[in-house]
Amino acid sequence: MSSSTEFVKHEVAHHFVDAEQEFDSAKLGMWTFLVQELLFFSALFVAYAIFRFLYPEMFFEAHKHLSWVMGGINTLFLITSSFTMVMAVRCAQTNQNRLTIINLILTLIFACMFLVIKYFEYSEKFHHGLLPPALFTGEGVAPQLPIFFGLYFAMTGLHGLHVLIGIGLILWLIFRSVRREFHADYYTPLEMVGLYWHFVDLVWIFLFPLFYLIG
Amino acid sequence: MSQQGQHSHFIVPVKYYLRTFIALLFLTVLTVVIAQFNFGALNLPIAMLVALVKASLVLMIFMGMRWEKGFTFVLFISSILFFGIFIALIFADIDTRKQTDPLEAKPFGLVSPVRPISSGNGASEHH
CATH class of the missing domain: 1.10.287 (Helix Hairpins)
Structure with a gap:
């Protein structure tokens, strides 16, 4: 594989001893950010737990307004995109630049499809007036139904915002991969965005059963 | 290579x-x-x-x-731990609210942590 010589050489920033230390520092920073994100989301999960504890019947009634098929397809999209993301990082580690780009593009496509489905779900809820309390005009048996949709839009909305940011980051990675900047000796941004993307997947893994599969 | x-x-x-x-x-x-x-x-x-x-x-x-190296693990576990504290303390509150003495509950209205939204339309509930 003589093509590895064509890669753009990465310069280690002057305040690091070597590439290894630079990579470890980036990773430590990323994990610190992610555990902070976990606590950030935890407030919403606790809010969810409180209201589900107080109004279990309302949650059961409310989940019938959501389509588990759409939620399930979105789960599959996100899991697949996590897999292609991890493969993109791995291909960079083995200097397979073309495969890195292909995997990143696949990740991007799945991420966009997730948002397309989310768009259809949201517009259907808007159409039926199933909105957070102040805007709620929908029909429902349970009087506390607006609380459920407050949680639904806050949690899936914040998650959707993360997906949107992820799309921007993946586009940036594709751009840099095309310029042949990532290879076995330097793939730090790929690895970090990868961690972020798996975290987004992680949040959805919990959101899916909590909103769509209330038995 | x-x-x-x-x-x-x-x-x-x-x-x-x-x-x-x-x-x-x-x-x-x-x-x-x-x-x-x-x-x-x-x-x-x-x-x-x-x-x-x-x-x-x-x-x-x-x-x-x-x-992963040890420190990432420490970071992650501490985050989970604080999430555990968060939810445990909240539920120590929410779960025991109904266990108030009837005499106490009445003047302070302790049984109702959330103002219920009546008749399915939240918009008309603002006073």
């Missing part, structure tokens, strides 16, 4: 990623199938258990926690 010795990151074999991916797809189908049956009070714990297994797979393999 890279010959630089200083950069010796462990490259995870593809089979780990592939098997994790297949396991995640399987567990997603499983959680949907399980949701079609009614286990009463066990519905939520079962769904959360499957979600926890899925989350662990993503965390350990995709995010590479399995091959």
